Structure formats: structure tokens, C-alpha cells
Amino acid sequence: MMTNQQVLSTYEAMQALTASMVVAASNEEWDQLDSLEQQISAHVQRLQANEEKVVLEKEGRLRKVALIRQMLEDDRKIRDLTMPWMAQLSKLISSTGTERRLANAYSV
Numbered sequence: 041m042m043t044n045q046q047v048l049s050t051y052e053a054m055q056a057l058t059a060s061m062v063v064a065a066s067n068e069e070w071d072q073l074d075s076l077e078q079q080i081s082a083h084v085q086r087l088q089a090n091e092e093k094v095v096l097e098k099e100g101r102l103r104k105v106a107l108i109r110q111m112l113e114d115d116r117k118i119r120d121l122t123m124p125w126m127a128q129l130s131k132l133i134s135s136t137g138t139e140r141r142l143a144n145a146y147s148v
Contacts, residue, residue: 042090044100051107054083058114065121073118 042050057080064072096104 041093042086044094044096047087047091047094047096048100048103048107050083050087051104054080055107055110055114057083058111058118062114062117062121065118068125070125073122 057076061073061076061080064070064076
């Protein structure tokens with residue numbers, strides 16, 4: 041079971057990771073972005089397994105809400121940065137698939 045402080049520390053660590061993800065996405069460091077996302081996932085799993093037993097006092101709840109809001113803002117920034125890259129990747133994959141089908145259709 042996690043303590044109140046461990047829960048808040050986990051949320052603080054997750055917020056720091058999302059801030060790092062914004063930087064990684066800004067610099068187009070996709071492998072780093074993936075690594076950071078995996079670290080956040082580990083924190084989420086830990087919270088899911090233990091957090092429901094923890095009751096935060098008012099200050100703790102307010103801090104948790106502030107951290108979640110910052111993570112959501114960072115997530116929006118990350119999506120804004122990654123969507124053009126994802127669209128370009130999707131277009132490239134689609135184009136490659138079309139080229140392959142044409143080559144197969146007209147190969148001798």
C-alpha cells in the first residue's frame with residue numbers, strides 16, 4: 041500500500057516525465073518519447089494497484105488535481121507536436137503499400 045506522500049510523489053514524477061516528453065517531441069526525439077511514455081505507464085500501473093486505498097487530505101487533493109491538469113496540458117502539447125509527424129508517417133506507409141500493390145499487379 042502506498043502512503044499519501046508516495047502517491048503525490050508518483051504524480052510529481054509523472055508530471056516531470058510529461059514535461060520531458062514535451063521536450064522530446066519538440067526535438068523530434070521519438071525513441072526518447074517512447075521511453076518516457078513507458079516510464080509513465082509503469083507509474084500508472086503502480087497507482088492503479090495501490091491508489092484507491094489512499095485518502096488524500098484537501099492539500100494533497102489540490103496538489104494532485106494541479107499535477108493532473110499540468111499533465112493534460114503537456115499531453116495536448118505532445119499531441120500538437122506529434123500529429124503532423126504521425127500524419128506524414130501514415131501517408132508514407134499508405135504510399136509504400138500502394139506502390140507495392142502496383143508493383144505486384146504489373147510485375148512480369
